[in-house]
Amino acid sequence: MRTRITLLAMLVALIIAVPAAPASALSLSIETNATLAPFQPGQTATGSGTLTVAAPLGSWTLKVQDSTGAGFMAKAAAGCAGSDAQLTNRLSVTVTGSGVTSAGSKLIDGTATQVANGPLTVATILTTAYAQIIPASQTMLTGCAYTLTATYTLQ
Amino acid sequence: MSKVAALAVGAVVAVGAFAAPAQAADQLVTGTTQGVLALTAGTAPLFTTNFQPGGTATANGTMTATNTAASSTLAVIDNAVTTAGKMDAATGATCTGSDASLTNALTTGVTGSGVTTSGVKTLSGTGQTVATAAAPISAVVLTAAYSQVIPSAQLMLTGCVYTLTATYTLS
Numbered sequence: 462m463r464t465r466i467t468l469l470a471m472l473v474a475l476i477i478a479v480p481a482a483p484a485s486a487l488s489l490s491i492e493t494n495a496t497l498a499p500f501q502p503g504q505t506a507t508g509s510g511t512l513t514v515a516a517p518l519g520s521w522t523l524k525v526q527d528s529t530g531a532g533f534m535a536k537a538a539a540g541c542a543g544s545d546a547q548l549t550n551r552l553s554v555t556v557t558g559s560g561v562t563s564a565g566s567k568l569i570d571g572t573a574t575q576v577a578n579g580p581l582t583v584a585t586i587l588t589t590a591y592a593q594i595i596p597a598s599q600t601m602l603t604g605c606a607y608t609l610t611a612t613y614t615l616q
Numbered sequence: 617m618s619k620v621a622a623l624a625v626g627a628v629v630a631v632g633a634f635a636a637p638a639q640a641a642d643q644l645v646t647g648t649t650q651g652v653l654a655l656t657a658g659t660a661p662l663f664t665t666n667f668q669p670g671g672t673a674t675a676n677g678t679m680t681a682t683n684t685a686a687s688s689t690l691a692v693i694d695n696a697v698t699t700a701g702k703m704d705a706a707t708g709a710t711c712t713g714s715d716a717s718l719t720n721a722l723t724t725g726v727t728g729s730g731v732t733t734s735g736v737k738t739l740s741g742t743g744q745t746v747a748t749a750a751a752p753i754s755a756v757v758l759t760a761a762y763s764q765v766i767p768s769a770q771l772m773l774t775g776c777v778y779t780l781t782a783t784y785t786l787s
Contacts, residue, residue, distance in 0.1 A: 486636035487639045489639040489641045490641060491641045494644040494645065494646065495643065495646070496648075500647035500649055500650055501684065502754045506647050508645070508647075510645070512641065534647060543750075544649070552645060589643060596755075597682065599754055601649040602649060602686060603652075603686075604649060606646060606647070606649075608645065608646050609644075610643070616638040
């Protein structure tokens with residue numbers, strides 16, 4: 462009888478503990494944002510950011526999308542008189558990291574695209590290497606800032 | 617005892633089936649436009665017809681301009697020391713007996729998408745604005761239309777080559 466009660470107590474404890482586990486099973490955080498250079502007509506601007514991925518319960522998949530601009534960098538509201546509203550070409554990104562399988566260079570658009578996957582990890586730092594091809598005919602005012610928010614999803 | 621064991625197994629299975637929620641994070645990518653000021657000469661103008669006494673010869677040249685500044689000015693000048701604005705005869709036997717330079721100065725007018733022409737200008741040793749832009753320009757192809765009026769009294773040997781170097785400055 463005492464054994465049965467002990468087992469039941471363990472079972473109850475287990476059931477209570479279960480809902481708390483998934484909340485910390487996957488973790489994705491931005492470490493640094495990315496700044497591109499040389500950012501001017503006729504150049505390919507590049508820059509890198511970093512992410513940290515934690516998936517202590519199993520393998521993971523990382524996807525990226527731009528739900529606002531569909532992959533096109535857009536000019537700021539101020540300081541951009543006469544500049545093109547958005548760049549002609551889509552931004553591309555390559556995600557790499559130790560022990561990570563990269564999907565290679567991917568053009569960012571409005572739908573989620575897989576950029577990397579990997580095995581169980583406590584914390585892996587990923588590098589997001591961006592490249593932006595800017596045509597020579599792109600009209601841009603000196604000092605005008607173009608931005609894009611890349612949304613990464615870890616599953 | 618066996619009933620308890622069965623309950624425990626059921627709980628373990630339930631744990632394994634619980635999917636962890638996806639995590640999302642936003643990374644900001646920024647580029648700030650760097651200054652570019654570039655002017656490249658394209659097709660050189662060549663007078664192929666009417667380049668003779670009493671004729672008016674015309675020809676077009678091209679340039680490609682980029683300026684990320686808020687406005688641009690294109691100016692032209694002929695830096696020749698003694699005959700600024702006038703086409704000079706080549707040296708040597710091919711121009712024997714020809715006037716050393718043409719009587720009239722060369723004229724040019726510059727046009728292009730996104731720029732405002734300043735009209736036809738007579739070349740000289742002083743810089744003159746030939747076009748302006750009130751917004752950034754990128755890889756704009758500019759056309760310089762040249763015209764040379766040659767008086768009937770101009771002495772020119774057949775085959776004699778006359779030249780002038782027009783220097784354009786984008787700022």
